[in-house]
Amino acid sequence: MRLLWWWLVSCAGWSTQACAGEAALLFGHDDRRPVAVSEAPWQSLARIETQGDNLCSGVLIEPHWVLSAGHCFLTQQGERDPVRSLTLAGSQQERGVDSVFLPTRLKAGLTPDGEGFDISPEAGAFDVALLHLKETVTDVAPLPIWPGSASRLAGQLARQSVSQAGYPVDHPDTLLAHDHCRVERINERGMLEHRCDTLAGDSGSPLLLRTPAGWQVVGVQSSAPLAAQRAQANNLAVALPTVQPLLRHWLSQPLSPSR
Structure with a gap:
């Protein structure tokens, strides 16, 4: 599966119009809408830029922690791409x-293709990153991650749709959400195959499930197929039960980032 976050190669600048090739990645119709960033759960989402000019999304899951996609923080040469700016939707404070914590197994599964990465099926399920903030966030409420097993999540997703939101390349300064989009299944690699409308920039954005306990993060957007493959392939997000042990390990060691 090709990762479509390296958008500066194919889109000249911060355009307000969708790039022709990327617009075709939507599932036949653009179901995204702007959301009120002062309201839950949208206020907890993050807009992230790296020093290499990559745009990604994320979500605050603890007062010191933002969850995103791992590939966002690696260059084509396999080096770390540090965060230049991070803002939460509900607060314009930078x-x-x-x-930045990354899985050790992710880098080996990424193959540069000149515009982005091809990601191996084995590495795709670990395309996550955990960003430790310098200061505690007190003005925005974190969103908890799904606490249950993959089988429980699969059962819930068979009965209920999800919502996804991020900062896509065609509207990089506007948080857009797709409500009530479908997760087709959790595949054998631990990925959510879903039909939410995502473009470059949405990498790292959360898939959100509304539960009796409130909104919970169930997945992290990773990759999309090429436009020519859209009719045959779904978008892919990391199912959080797949990486729960890894996240718990990182959360217990906030100052020792995994290499």
Whole structure:
């Protein structure tokens, strides 16, 4: 599966119009809408830029922690791409990042293709990153991650749709959400195959499930197929039960980022 976050190669600048090839990635109709960033759950979403000019999304899951996609923080040469700016939708204050945790197995599964990465099926299920903020967030409420097993999540998703939101390349300064989109299944690699409308920039954005306990993060957007493959392939997000042990390990070691 090709990752479509390296958008500066194919889109000249911060355009307000969808790039021709990327617009075809939507599922026949653009179901996204702007959301009120002062309201839950949207206020907890993050807009992230790296020093290499990559745009990604994320979500605050603890007062010091933002969850995103791992590939966002690697260059084509396999080096770390540090965070230049991070802002939460519900607060325009820029947040400092002092550590970025990445799975050791992710880098080996990414193959540069000149415009982005091809990601191996084995590595795709670990396309996550955890960003440690320098200061505690007190003005925006975190969103908890799904606490249950993959089988429980699969059962819930068979009965209920999800919502996804992020900062896509065609509207990089506007948080757009797709409500009530479908997750087709959790595949054998631990990925959510879903039909939410995502473009470059949405990498790292959360898939959200509304539960009796409130909104919970169930997945992290990773990759999309090429436009020519759209009719045959779904978008892919990391199912959080797949990486729960890894996230718990990182959360217990906030100042020792995994290499």
